[in-house]
Every structure is written in structure tokens, then in C-alpha cells.
Amino acid sequence: MPVTENSSEVNNTFKPKIVAFCCNWCSYAGADLAGNNRLEYPADVKIIRIPCSCRLNPLFILRAFQRGADGVILCGCHPGDCHYTSGNYFARRRMTLLFSMLNFMGIEKGRTRVEWVSAAEGAKFAKTMHDFVGTVTKLGENKRLEDLRCKTTK
Amino acid sequence: MQDDKISSLLVSRAKELLSGGKVQLVIGWRKGLFDYDVTPSLFTTAEDIEHNFVYNEWCSANLSKYLVKETRKIETAKDTVRMNNKMAKMKDPDAKDAPEPQAKILVFLKPCDTYSFTELLKEHRINRDDVYAAGIPCDGMKDPEKKELSERCTVCKSKKHITYDELIGEDGDVQDSNRFDMVEKIEAMSPDERFAFWQGELSRCIRCNACRNVCPACTCEHCIFDNPDSGAAQKVAADSFEENMFHIIRAWHVAGRCTDCGECSRVCPQNIPLHLLNRKFIKDINELYGPYMAGSDMETKPPMLTWTKDDANPGVVSTRETASASQCNCNGGK
Numbered sequence: 001m002p003v004t005e006n007s008s009e010v011n012n013t014f015k016p017k018i019v020a021f022c023c024n025w026c027s028y029a030g031a032d033l034a035g036n037n038r039l040e041y042p043a044d045v046k047i048i049r050i051p052c053s054c055r056l057n058p059l060f061i062l063r064a065f066q067r068g069a070d071g072v073i074l075c076g077c078h079p080g081d082c083h084y085t086s087g088n089y090f091a092r093r094r095m096t097l098l099f100s101m102l103n104f105m106g107i108e109k110g111r112t113r114v115e116w117v118s119a120a121e122g123a124k125f126a127k128t129m130h131d132f133v134g135t136v137t138k139l140g141e142n143k144r145l146e147d148l149r150c151k152t153t154k
Numbered sequence: 155m156q157d158d159k160i161s162s163l164l165v166s167r168a169k170e171l172l173s174g175g176k177v178q179l180v181i182g183w184r185k186g187l188f189d190y191d192v193t194p195s196l197f198t199t200a201e202d203i204e205h206n207f208v209y210n211e212w213c214s215a216n217l218s219k220y221l222v223k224e225t226r227k228i229e230t231a232k233d234t235v236r237m238n239n240k241m242a243k244m245k246d247p248d249a250k251d252a253p254e255p256q257a258k259i260l261v262f263l264k265p266c267d268t269y270s271f272t273e274l275l276k277e278h279r280i281n282r283d284d285v286y287a288a289g290i291p292c293d294g295m296k297d298p299e300k301k302e303l304s305e306r307c308t309v310c311k312s313k314k315h316i317t318y319d320e321l322i323g324e325d326g327d328v329q330d331s332n333r334f335d336m337v338e339k340i341e342a343m344s345p346d347e348r349f350a351f352w353q354g355e356l357s358r359c360i361r362c363n364a365c366r367n368v369c370p371a372c373t374c375e376h377c378i379f380d381n382p383d384s385g386a387a388q389k390v391a392a393d394s395f396e397e398n399m400f401h402i403i404r405a406w407h408v409a410g411r412c413t414d415c416g417e418c419s420r421v422c423p424q425n426i427p428l429h430l431l432n433r434k435f436i437k438d439i440n441e442l443y444g445p446y447m448a449g450s451d452m453e454t455k456p457p458m459l460t461w462t463k464d465d466a467n468p469g470v471v472s473t474r475e476t477a478s479a480s481q482c483n484c485n486g487g488k
Contacts, residue, residue: 058406059378062399079463089461093443095468097409097458100438101402101431103471104341106349114468144349147395 016070016136018045020129021060023053025083026118027075033122041129045073053077053114054087058098061112065145068152071111071136075125078116088116107144110135161209163322164290168207168260169200177260177286181220183213190298194220209262214295214304216417217261218270219370225284228257259285264292265326268316269413269449270370275317276452277411279373289315291323297420306416306429309333316450333414337433356397358424361390365418365428371408371448378403405431410439410458413449442466 022028028049034041050056053076061072074095076088095114103109113135115128164182171177184195185208194215197203232254242249263271268289274280294307311333313326340348366372366379378384379400391397405412405428414436418428439446443457443465 059399059403062395062402066395066399079465086461089463089465090458092465092467093458093461096442096466096470097435097438098402098406099468099471101406101434103345104337104348104431104434105352105398105402106345106347108345109472112468116467145395145398148393 014137014140016044016133016141017068018042018071018073018129018133018136019064019069020045020047021050021053021056021072021074022047022117023055023076023083023088024049024051026077026081026116027053027125029119030075030117030121030125033119034126035122037122039122039126041126042133044133045129052082052084052087053091054084054094056091056095058094061098062145065111065142066147067150068142068146070139070142071113071132073113073115073128073132075115075117075128078118081118108139110139111142111145157210160291160323161207164209164262164288165203165207167288167320167322168197168203168262171260171286172197172203173200177258179224179257179259180207181217181224181259181261182207183209183215183217183262190296190301196220196224209290211293211296212298213264214297214420216264216267216270216368216370216415218263218267218274219368219373221259221261221271221280221285222274222373224259225280228255228259228284229281231255231257257284260288261285262288262290263315263318264290265313265315266292266311266413266415268318269312269447270415271449272316272452273411273413273449274370274373276449277373286320287318289318289321289323289325291326304416304420306333306414306419309335311414311447317452334433334437336427337430337437340430340434352398353394355426356401357394358426359391359397359400360424361396361400362423364421364423366404368417368421369408369412370415370417371411371413372404378407401428401431404428405435408432409435410446410456411448412436413447442470 022031028047031047053074056074064072076091077083079088079092082088099109099112102112113132117125117128168180168182172180180197180203182195182197183192184206186192190212192208192212194217197207235252235254239251271287275282292313294303294310296302297304309331310329311331312328314328315321315325340351343351363379366377391400412432412435414429414432416429418432422428439457446454446457448456
């Protein structure tokens, strides 16, 4: 294959931007473990640390989409393991309703996800991210919740 | 039922309570230039009530939200006297306490308004002692534009009064309503159709904030959409993102507290069916966390303030709608 064609192909490949909100006590440590174990996961994932999964305001998710994210994933402690006893139970209800509403408004449901990752599950973290990046890559660029003013020309 | 008879009954009762000193303020509906031009209003004199009070099929407005600010005034007056008494005692231990001002507000509540009223009481937004609530019957209200029964009244959820001090007329029952039909219809659409539908509706939004201002569940002192740092404060949506964001967040903030009174859609100058967003949340809550009707009692915990260990994970959104998912595949294929 000629080099020129190959390079243009590389430029055209869609690389999604993923925002991962990770709870401080489990999932952030899980991501750390994935790093310590030299587990590879896609560099498209940008991790934002939050104190607890229930810290996640639905506006954070919408804002992430506005500023150019193609997918948003929330990782928290497994239900029952919350550092603050019950934060993730509340987060679970809130996110269920929010995702259902996004779906109701016709926004692709693969773009948002919640996954429970404990501090010992570095491998699960890496696997989840691979999986999620794959899903979002298939969905393509976020068009339905984009803000044209936040788009930069390449 | 909203005939002259009931109207004159309300007028005489309001006058009686006002002149008897039982209440100092009446919240009701005021006649306008035209029949359908009825405004929510405060009345302080019997004379005013005699001439301007009206209750007919155009009295759609839910009066419960006005109680939040009006009872606050009473409570503030009481607090001021209490504080002054305390300070007077500091100067002179023998000082006599000035009496606390006592005031009551008479409010007329249709069955669905009593749900909003109860929800506000439950959230401690209204001091119950400051209100004299009169439950009144309702046969459905008309839409001033179409001159026919408004949508929310064709699918009336209840004719039962929840909280009241006095009932004028008869109490009804909770109705067997098919109010989720339209939500189901939208759910059955493909994601592309749903997106097109909502873009068509929401792109008309002029961000007048009327839906928020009228909503009896939206009683925050400082709304997130009034925060100048939020980037979305008090301005017309600049693009489709802001339209979506405002309406998703508005509906989400009242999820589990919305009594489905339908005021948001009534006041919308662009006729956006905003109640459908709220009904979607109500429907989801009913399906996922068990039947719940906001404002139907004072005891049940709101679904968003409680949880169980076996709640569904958010992934349920993708798995439970297999019917629409298959449609989605064929649409994505083309």
C-alpha cells in the first residue's frame, strides 16, 4: 500500500473522545491499578476524579457532550461498597432516569454508560474502557448533543 | 360544575371568611377583559371579591405555588417580632412581649392543585398553619386558544382532594387515566424519529422560563439557570444543545416531585408539550421503582430520595426496550 494512502486513512479514522468520571475510592484506584499492572486501555479515555459516583450532576454529563465528548462513562464502587454507604445507590437511580430521558429524546443510548469497578478490578477497568471506546467508535461522532460553538476546526 | 352556582358559593364563602377575620388574604382568580382571560390574583377586601372574583372553566391556573411567597411574608413578620422581643428582653428583662402577628391565607384548590399543595407541604415550602385551604370541584378546564377541554384535563388523573381544611362541593376519586399514551407513542418511535420529534418541538423554545416559573415543584431560591456562571442563564438558546440541556435538566430537577399538573405546557407560549418530558420520568419511576404519585400523601418517601439494593442498573435503559431496539437497527442500517 502506498504511504500517502495509508497516512490519509489514518487521518480519517475516527478517534472518539471519552470522558470517564471515576469515584475517588474505587474506580479511580481501579484505573490506577490498571496502570500499575501495565494494562493497556485506549488513550481516548480522559478520567475525571469525583469524590463519589453520586457527585455526578447530570449537567456534568451534558457539559461533557457540549465540550466535545463522544461518550461519557461513570464508574463507581459496586453497590453496597460505597465509601459513603449509599452514594452509588442514589447515583444508580439518577443515572437510570437520566439515560432513559436521553434515550427518549433520541440520543444514542450507547454514548452513556455506568459501570461498577472496584479498586481491585484494574483488569475490569481496562476491559470496560476497551469495550466502551469500541461502542462509541461504532456510533461515530456525537452530533445530537453537540454545541457548534465549542467545535474547533482541525 | 364550574357554573355560576359554585362561583357564587365561593364568593360568599371567601367574603364570609375575610370579613370574619379568619383569613386576611384570598388567593383566587380575577376576571379579565374576556371570559377566557382569567388571572390568578390576591384579594384583600370583600368588595374586590364581590366584583372581580371568578371561578369558571377558564380558571386553569394552579394557585398552590403562590402560597410559597405569601406564607413566607407571614413567617418573616413573625420572625421579626420574635427577634425584636428577644432584643427588648436583653435591654430590659421585664419588657413585655409584643404579640406575634397572626395571618392566614385562603386558597382555592382544584383536585389536581391539592397534589401540588401537598407536595409543597411535604417539602416544607409552606407552613401549614398559615393556610386555609378550600378544596373545590373541577370538571376540567378549557384551553383559551382552542376553546375546548385542555389536553391535561382530558386525561385527568384524579378528582380527589388530598389536603384541605374545608371542602366546597363534592370530593371525587382517583381516575383511571390514560395519560401515558403519548409517551408510549414516542417510545415506540425509532431513535431518529424521536430525535426529530424533540428537535422540532424544542427548537421553538424562546427560553422565556415560564415553564420553570409556573412550576409548583420548581421553588429553588436560586435556580441553576439563573447562575450567570452556568453559561445558560436567562438567554435564548443559541443552538440545539442549549435547548436540549435546559429541558432535560428542568424535567430532571422535578423528577419524582412532579405531580403532573401540566402547568408547564399550559403556560408555554410556543406550545411545546413539556409535560411529556415530566410524564416520561413519572412513567419510568412507576415502572422501575414502583407506583408513586407525588403529592398523594405526606408520608411516602420520594423515589429519588430513597433506594433499594435491587434497583435496576442504568444499563436497563438499553435492554428493556427490545421492541424499539430492533427498529433502531433497521434505521441505523440504511
